[in-house]
Amino acid sequence: MRDKGMTMKKLQHIIMIALILIGLATPALAQDQTDSFNVAAKHAIAIETTTGKVLYEKDATTPDGVASMTKILTAYMVYKAVDQGKITWDTEVGISDYPFNLTVNSEVSNVPLDSRKYTVKQLLDATLISSANSAAIALAEKISGTESTFVDTMTAQLKEWGITDAKLFNASGLNNKYLGDNRYPGSKPDDENTMSALDIAIIADHLIKDYPQVLEITKQTEVDFEGDNELTTHNYMLEGQENYREGVDGLKTGTTELAGASFVAHSNENGMSLITVVMNAYNGGDDESARFTATNELLDYVTQNWEIKTLNTNGQIVKKNDIKVADGDRKTISARLESDLTVVQKINSRNDSVKIQAKTVTAPIKKGDTIGTAIYDDKDLVGTSYISDPPQVDVTANQSIKKSFFLKVWWNHILNFFTGNK
Incomplete structure (x- = not known):
């Protein structure tokens, strides 16, 4: 009787796992059906x-x-x-x-x-x-x-x-x-x-x-x-x-x-x-x-x-460590996105992330200077992806940074040359 009870419990567990897997697979199956469209x-x-x-x-x-x-x-x-x-x-x-x-x-x-x-x-x-x-x-x-x-x-x-x-x-x-x-x-x-x-x-x-x-x-x-x-x-x-x-x-x-x-x-x-x-x-x-x-x-x-969607990126502050400064009296710079970003997404997508293209900028920098771009981090690419540059907005300096003392700049350049850093 005990063996029979254990067998039933195992069977119940298997059925429950199967139902969970089917439930998890359903959205993927629906997505596959959506993407199976074949134009005539x-x-x-x-x-x-x-x-x-x-x-x-x-x-x-x-x-x-x-x-x-x-x-x-x-x-x-x-x-x-x-x-x-x-x-x-x-x-x-x-x-x-x-x-x-x-x-x-x-x-x-x-x-x-x-x-x-x-x-x-x-x-x-x-x-x-x-x-x-x-x-x-x-x-x-x-x-x-x-x-x-x-x-x-x-x-x-x-x-x-x-x-x-x-x-x-x-x-x-x-x-x-x-x-x-x-x-x-x-x-x-x-x-x-x-x-x-x-x-x-x-x-x-x-x-x-x-x-x-x-x-x-x-x-x-x-x-x-x-x-x-x-x-x-x-x-x-x-x-x-x-x-x-x-x-x-x-x-x-x-x-x-x-x-x-x-x-x-x-x-x-x-x-x-x-x-x-x-x-x-x-x-x-x-x-x-x-x-x-x-x-x-x-x-x-x-x-x-x-669907077309506007991401509310205007004024969004870039994370402090995203943009580094060379030859400045500070090593990183605060920056902001200058406008909203219009993108096309899969309907009901919640992706609003962007990638910052400006790893290092060189001092001196004035507040408001364009120091890079923020590009939409598109998760739903199709075929060729884009026929032009992906949606992007300017990233501008949120503060001014002065050029560092010239001997320090000179010394940093020597170190970078020998260490291979850029």
Whole structure:
């Protein structure tokens, strides 16, 4: 009987332990289910632009066809040329035979250019709203003389942004097979622009930050072009379209045999400025809405799992020993954070910690001098993590520190040299 009682007690203990383990495993299981979201596209990424944080990635660093999403880079170069005074929005652009002859090809997206002369603004509208390939080419020729020279400036711009894996052959995103003798020098007859989803996200981020007025163009579903001609959008997530989603105001679709059905979008959601890229949406060849459905699901995933939050860091005092002073009459310095910090976190996260980047500063130091930065200590990194520097604020001196007596400074430098201290 005693053995039986002991066996029952052991069994009860085992059951209790199992229940506890199941209880502990449940949150992890729920988290795994949340993170198992798989967007219906070959490549994808989602970022929040004010912080630069990556919120979702799927094979986002592999270059692939980008088709007409190329045109957001073309648009950036147009805005830059206007900024530099090379052209104005009212500058007339003559349409050469190359882009004009392409307008009669029914296989590529275009608008009639029979007048052979249009303003920069008209052609940019046609490029971004109707994805007019000839309009993009005409703008490239106006800015750089030839499309191939324009492509070189596009590539140089990408390198400035740290993008080195892109291959560009034209300003439109068309496959070379449509361009005949106007192909980029040395390129193959079937070459096509390739970039990664991450590359496209970085370009879109620069475009809407440097030239936010572009969204006034991309949010339009239709606009008069010339006389009876009307530009109509290919972005069916805009208001009044069949895949409408509130908050979406751009940016650009893209479709070729290589790229599949692709879309780079911008949307304002729950206080977040979001850029999403889906490349080669599944079933895109049969379902015209596939890329928009995938984008909608990706935006749903982001808004259900992430939130933007302001950490109350303004005036927060840095721990005394966090920042050391060299050559001063004190060894450490009191410091403070100069502003609040805006971050994107997993919903219900309680992480408000920052890392101080300023281990040692050199005297003399005046109160208010910037002596380092406080960077958000992000515990929920995804893929590439950030497309820019993580959220950070200045750290300033909360007191003044004088330079120490010169013999003491000299002696400390000698000691540091021999001991290897810095």
